[in-house]
Amino acid sequence: MSEPTRPARRDSVRNRERLVTAAREVFAEHGIGATLDDIARQAGLGTGTAYRHFPNKHAIAAEVLREATEQIVVDADEALAVDDPWDGLVQFFERTAARQAADRGLYETLTGQGDYDEQARIWPRIVASVTELFNRAQSAGVIREDAAPQDVAAIFAMLGPAFAMSRTIDPDLWRRYLALMLDGLRPADRPPLPVGPPPAEALDAILRSSKG
Amino acid sequence: MSEPTRPARRDSVRNRERLVTAAREVFAEHGIGATLDDIARQAGLGTGTAYRHFPNKHAIAAEVLREATEQIVVDADEALAVDDPWDGLVQFFERTAARQAADRGLYETLTGQGDYDEQARIWPRIVASVTELFNRAQSAGVIREDAAPQDVAAIFAMLGPAFAMSRTIDPDLWRRYLALMLDGLRPADRPPLPVGPPPAEALDAILRSSKG
């Protein structure tokens, strides 16, 4: 186990890095449906090389997506550090949405398409922070009474089509529809929402179901 | 061409009807990705039979989806017949959304997944009616000034994930999120939306892009 192993060749190390970089780009642009061959081509390498560095597509995807998912936790905690409850919530929505708009693979992972359960490990932390962020805003009276933390997940799921539109029409278009939904989330003199929120236990189902 | 052709056999006629019925059910439940084999099985018939009645999957899908799409035109015109501009718009949203919540194939078709251009023929009529419906409401001051008719299409696209959630959690859940977005559409003392609407010519792109 502790054999005096010769250091990796320099081209090997360099190629591994190229592959990870290429994977980031390819998953961001084409989603997790992208092929390892696509990644190899983007990296300027052969498929064989890709498979020597990673046992399969899942492995490289997991590596890239873990990085991206962990950023969401950071976003949530930074949002909690903002004093104004509304501003904090909005900041979380905008940063996290911006990441997903720029990274199709991240959206697909967060909405449970492709079973990369790196995300399952991180999930509870995101849920905890977002719930706190939401409850703080609702207690402060800047969110309508009949909204629930689960609605945050639903809003992200619904932003998916907006991200897709943004890709083909205007990179910032999703901001328009996020703003629209946030306006709907604020208190107003309107009838209550016609259906109760999904049960909190259904959080996973909320996201996972959005694939179809 | 005008040969005295013998009338079709009764089982043949009956089977064709069974296939169309089965196709409606299967596309509604599984979307347009469903297989002709799936449809044949649902109809209790063999694949060969399905392919004798329809040259390919596209043909039977087109027939079923045309019916469903034409209903949207009816919805729009009925909504225009409602006196109150806001109520009319809401009625259109609710009826059309209800159809899509119950029919996954219809949502996919309207959002331009799968190239069933039966819909392309009907499209202009839907656009014309919905634009009128929208403008009427906006002129009446019941919709915020900075909204645009194109936003209707975007809202329908964004309901897609809500329909998916409804399928697995609560069949009426989409009504909650439609209500949320409609509340966001009403006039309120809020900053204007941060990004302009997509150009009217991009209407197709708005919907078609939502597939990914």
Add this chain to the structure above:
DNA sequence: GGATTAACGGAGATTTGCTCTCCGGTTATC
């Protein structure tokens, strides 16, 4: 009720697209 003929059923040929392997050729390292 038997002959005729169209329709049925479903196994499987074909196509398509992705995953992953194999091995001759190349190159970093010593």
Add this chain to the structure above:
DNA sequence: GATAACCGGAGAGCAAATCTCCGTTAATCC
């Protein structure tokens, strides 16, 4: 310059869907 690790990419192996073929079944007509 020798050696061992690495590279490239053709193609083998799968999986899933589309569509065909033809032996079997049954509706229709007399």
